[in-house]
Amino acid sequence: MTTPAMGRPRTPYRRRLLGRRLPVLLGAALVLTLLGPFGTFAELTLAQRLAYWVGLIGLGGLAFELLTLAATRLRRERPEAWRSMLAGVTLAVAAPMTLAVALLEKSLRGKDMLHPLGLAELFVYVVLVTLLVSAIPVWLELRDRGLLAGPTPPPSPPVPDNAPASPANPAAPAFFARLPARLGRDLLALEMEDHYVRVHTAEGSDLILMRLRDAIGELAGLDGMQVHRSHWVAAAAVAEMERKPDGKLVLVLRNGLRVPVSRSYAMAVREAGWAEKTRP
Known part of the structure; x- marks a missing residue:
């Protein structure tokens, strides 16, 4: 769980x-x-x-x-x-x-x-x-609600237009500049939550006030895809894919997070080769 x-x-x-x-x-x-x-x-x-x-x-x-x-x-x-x-x-x-x-x-x-x-x-x-x-x-x-932890460090300063791209993810420096330093840069998934985007990394999760589609736009070039109207997943984060009895797909990420795949995105997930990670 x-x-x-x-x-x-x-x-x-x-x-x-x-x-x-x-x-x-x-x-x-x-x-x-x-x-x-x-x-x-x-x-x-x-x-x-x-x-x-x-x-x-x-x-x-x-x-x-x-x-x-x-x-x-x-x-x-x-x-x-x-x-x-x-x-x-x-x-x-x-x-x-x-x-x-x-x-x-x-x-x-x-x-x-x-x-x-x-x-x-x-x-x-x-x-x-x-x-x-x-x-x-x-x-x-x-x-x-898990909201009594210590204060969240301030977000990293914006990256100047002429600054070199982040070596951890050169394709999306603008988005990574929004993340608290404590989350690192090993991005796993994005999840829409009301008017926020919940960012999941290998170090934890936090909320950013922005739309999911805007966040995905800032991640252009990163190997990953939207798999549900409320979820985006990085390719490197997928540990396996499960098929439920009703035929729906669920992605299991490296941190144990389970992400649903809607039917409209199922074909793209299969074409990306993620189905090869399906649990037998």
């Missing part, structure tokens, strides 16, 4: 939601109901406390779900910023929740917190609860 590409969750969404997020939400609501902090224990019944905390935690959980999507996309584009991103998510959830709590307190318990000092006090309490309910699941989500 191949390791999921960085940025893609390793665990299905339903399992992440039911196995991680909902238990955190329900556990936090139950603990707060039993403890009754901020005066809720003395002034509300058990049923009222349960409704109070489940409602607030549920609203915060919805905000968390929406912000998680934005947070993971930001993390993908700025791999060095995950700590500040978690702080931003916490504050972004806490701000509207502070107003919601103030309105609830005024209608339920007659406490007027809708003034600067009251809102500031509530904000501190809401941040503490949000850290419990939102920050931990966000961190788990980022870890599941």
